[in-house]
Amino acid sequence: MKPIVEVQNLSKLYKLGATGLTSVRESIESVFGKKKVAPRPAAKMPISDDRSGPEPNTFWALKDVSFTVNAGEVIGIVGRNGAGKSTLLKILSRITEPTSGRAILRGRVVSLLEVGTGFHPELSGRENIFLNGAILGMRRAEIAAKFDEIVDFSEVGKFIDTPVKRYSSGMFVRLAFAVAAHLDPEILLIDEVLAVGDVGFQKKCLGKMGEVATQQGRTVFFVSHNMGAVRALCEHAVLIDGGRLTLTGTPGEVISQYLAASMPKGDGDEGQIAWEDLAQAPKCDEVALRGIRLLDAQGSPASTFEADKPLTIEITYEVLQRLRGARFSVQLLTQEGELAFAATDHLFQNETQSPGRYRTSCLIPGGLLNRRNYQVQVQCDIPGERYLLPAAEYLSFLISGAGNQASNFPETWPGVVCPKLEWKVEALGK
Amino acid sequence: MADVKSAPGYELIVERSSGWLKVNWRELWDYRDLLVLLVQRDFISRYKQTLLGPLWFLLQPVLTTAVFVIVFGRFAGIPTDGIPGPLFYLCGLLAWNYFSQNITTGGATFVNNAHLFNKVYFPRVLVPVSIVVANLVSFALQIVPFAIFAAFYFLTGRQGAAVLSWPALLLPLPLLHIAALSLGVSLWMAASTAKYRDLVHLTAYLTQIWMFATPVIYPLSKVSEGWRWVVWANPMSAPVEAFRICLLGRGTLGAQEVAISLGITVALLVSGVALFQRVERTVVDSA
Numbered sequence: 001m002k003p004i005v006e007v008q009n010l011s012k013l014y015k016l017g018a019t020g021l022t023s024v025r026e027s028i029e030s031v032f033g034k035k036k037v038a039p040r041p042a043a044k045m046p047i048s049d050d051r052s053g054p055e056p057n058t059f060w061a062l063k064d065v066s067f068t069v070n071a072g073e074v075i076g077i078v079g080r081n082g083a084g085k086s087t088l089l090k091i092l093s094r095i096t097e098p099t100s101g102r103a104i105l106r107g108r109v110v111s112l113l114e115v116g117t118g119f120h121p122e123l124s125g126r127e128n129i130f131l132n133g134a135i136l137g138m139r140r141a142e143i144a145a146k147f148d149e150i151v152d153f154s155e156v157g158k159f160i161d162t163p164v165k166r167y168s169s170g171m172f173v174r175l176a177f178a179v180a181a182h183l184d185p186e187i188l189l190i191d192e193v194l195a196v197g198d199v200g201f202q203k204k205c206l207g208k209m210g211e212v213a214t215q216q217g218r219t220v221f222f223v224s225h226n227m228g229a230v231r232a233l234c235e236h237a238v239l240i241d242g243g244r245l246t247l248t249g250t251p252g253e254v255i256s257q258y259l260a261a262s263m264p265k266g267d268g269d270e271g272q273i274a275w276e277d278l279a280q281a282p283k284c285d286e287v288a289l290r291g292i293r294l295l296d297a298q299g300s301p302a303s304t305f306e307a308d309k310p311l312t313i314e315i316t317y318e319v320l321q322r323l324r325g326a327r328f329s330v331q332l333l334t335q336e337g338e339l340a341f342a343a344t345d346h347l348f349q350n351e352t353q354s355p356g357r358y359r360t361s362c363l364i365p366g367g368l369l370n371r372r373n374y375q376v377q378v379q380c381d382i383p384g385e386r387y388l389l390p391a392a393e394y395l396s397f398l399i400s401g402a403g404n405q406a407s408n409f410p411e412t413w414p415g416v417v418c419p420k421l422e423w424k425v426e427a428l429g430k
Numbered sequence: 431m432a433d434v435k436s437a438p439g440y441e442l443i444v445e446r447s448s449g450w451l452k453v454n455w456r457e458l459w460d461y462r463d464l465l466v467l468l469v470q471r472d473f474i475s476r477y478k479q480t481l482l483g484p485l486w487f488l489l490q491p492v493l494t495t496a497v498f499v500i501v502f503g504r505f506a507g508i509p510t511d512g513i514p515g516p517l518f519y520l521c522g523l524l525a526w527n528y529f530s531q532n533i534t535t536g537g538a539t540f541v542n543n544a545h546l547f548n549k550v551y552f553p554r555v556l557v558p559v560s561i562v563v564a565n566l567v568s569f570a571l572q573i574v575p576f577a578i579f580a581a582f583y584f585l586t587g588r589q590g591a592a593v594l595s596w597p598a599l600l601l602p603l604p605l606l607h608i609a610a611l612s613l614g615v616s617l618w619m620a621a622s623t624a625k626y627r628d629l630v631h632l633t634a635y636l637t638q639i640w641m642f643a644t645p646v647i648y649p650l651s652k653v654s655e656g657w658r659w660v661v662w663a664n665p666m667s668a669p670v671e672a673f674r675i676c677l678l679g680r681g682t683l684g685a686q687e688v689a690i691s692l693g694i695t696v697a698l699l700v701s702g703v704a705l706f707q708r709v710e711r712t713v714v715d716s717a
Contacts, residue, residue, distance in 0.1 A: 131468075
């Protein structure tokens with residue numbers, strides 16, 4: 001049987017320019033009026049020489065990408081912002097044309113690059129379900145057949161005949177995802193859509209997507225910065241770096257290489273990142289990140305720490321509009337993308353914050369972490385309501401040196417953490 | 431759970447397209463439900479958003495006609511071919527408003543839908559087509575004031591009043607002609623404004639000028655021989671004149687003029703589709 005998707009030497013050349021830049025950056029895109037955050041500023045990704053195109057001011061967003069996908073596979077597409085992931089999905093979903101090369105798609109394609117595309121605020125939930133379904137390529141009869149299921153899944157219930165402009169953002173997102181999740185394409189392309197909505201609903205969506213893939217045998221392309229989701233959902237993954245496909249393999253292999261590539265090399269100024277310019281900072285309407293630092297016991301920034309010494313993660317942020325019930329969370333991920341732990345300042349926070357600068361810091365005691373690399377993910381949300389700043393990896397550090405039981409052995413010590421525990425060894429006699 | 435629909439032999443090849451005129455009719459047919467829903471969306475959103483709702487569409491031509499009667503009829507003294515002024519202007523506006531509404535919204539297709547087009551694929555040409563169809567609703571509404579005036583003049587037995595007769599049944603022909611023409615112009619405008627955003631301002635101006643080059647406020651019979659060609663070079667002249675013949679039984683129109691206008695319409699439509707397709711393939715890259 002022929003593969004359901006064949007991508008052959010796909011390349012896309014973009015022109016750089018005042019207008020072209022926006023699409024290159026994958027920058028701030030409005031989600032029903034609110035602004036979504038681009039986790040990494042474009043200034044951090046200079047266009048490398050091997051991406052520059054044949055003419056001045058052109059560059060390869062995608063260069064000679066080839067791979068095949070068999071029917072029923074769930075394939076994760078991993079890479080930094082600006083690597084070309086979104087360009088790949090845009091070409092596969094026919095939003096834009098490739099410059100050269102081609103892709104053969106043997107099935108109906110539905111792309112979900114954003115939740116709620118084409119929703120009209122004046123139309124009711126019911127009308128929007130039909131409109132949105134049709135925009136995504138469904139026939140009216142197909143939507144009608146799935147209608148009750150969609151309404152059930154979305155939990156909007158009696159509000160189904162209310163104009164969606166009166167919906168809360170949570171209801172809006174639930175309805176929009178419900179439409180997309182109930183489509184019946186052979187090939188489903190999904191880009192980072194789970195970065196919105198409340199946590200409970202995200203879980204439900206992930207579950208639904210898993211079901212779509214495993215039980216219904218759909219082929220799914222899944223782009224996400226959420227390595228946990230990639231690991232959980234995908235059977236295969238591809239790594240895209242600098243517009244090229246650099247690795248095809250299991251999610252574990254690909255995530256590991258992806259995280260390794262974004263690990264800091266050398267010391268120097270590592271262990272901190274700052275956004276002096278508010279325009280460049282990861283932000284939403286209410287809050288902006290201004291800086292993150294990893295501090296050693298002496299309070300100076302570092303990216304390598306002793307296992308038995310404490311380390312502090314310090315986040316500086318600016319509240320732009322009066323904010324209620326927000327929390328910052330830090331997640332430590334290993335190089336393989338496994339979550340070591342998550343921590344939040346929620347209980348240590350004031351309920352309401354007026355505009356101004358704030359600093360929140362978290363002390364990780366010595367004797368807890370394993371001897372390995374960690375990625376620091378930071379996010380900000382209002383629990384149970386919505387995300388303000390979606391989780392993104394900003395910094396990484398290495399735990400090395402002595403003071404850890406792992407240090408005494410040559411092999412890599414297993415486990416995401418390696419807490420210092422009390423052992424008691426007793427001789428019990430003969 | 432539903433089974434995956436196997437589509438044997440279904441194969442879609444995504445690659446750089448070549449050629450100028452490739453219309454995927456089958457795909458357009460597959461998306462026919464979307465066309466209906468886009469029309470419905472336009473209709474609902476338009477009437478929910480305006481304060482006066484459909485009433486506005488009834489009032490607008492009446493108010494414009496009142497202005498025309500005073501300015502062009504009384505002050506400028508432009509004759510109306512023996513037809514009562516209000517009827518003359520209402521009839522011309524009926525045709526012209528449908529046309530200008532189509533090209534104003536249709537011409538901004540890429541500008542107004544940049545966000546949508548950047549996120550999902552569907553045949554883009556459905557947007558200007560849906561506008562042309564949706565505007566038929568406001569066209570139908572605008573017939574109401576015309577009918578009221580016509581009935582009034584008929585019942586009061588004024589001179590030159592329209593006697594509604596069989597040519598009125600032919601009205602769908604010039605209407606279809608205007609629909610096709612406005613679609614062609616929309617496609618051209620959409621393609622150009624996608625590349626050069628500031629042309630949007632120019633198109634509003636152009637539409638206004640265009641009205642004066644069309645026999646909306648003056649009858650063709652009053653255009654001197656030497657200037658007739660200007661009017662006939664304008665493809666909107668023939669259908670506007672045809673509207674008057676259908677509804678008021680008076681007008682100046684020959685087969686030759688109709689043929690020229692139809693020829694220009696077909697040329698605009700075909701070239702518009704080609705240009706629109708050329709632009710739609712990569713328009714999001716510069717959005």
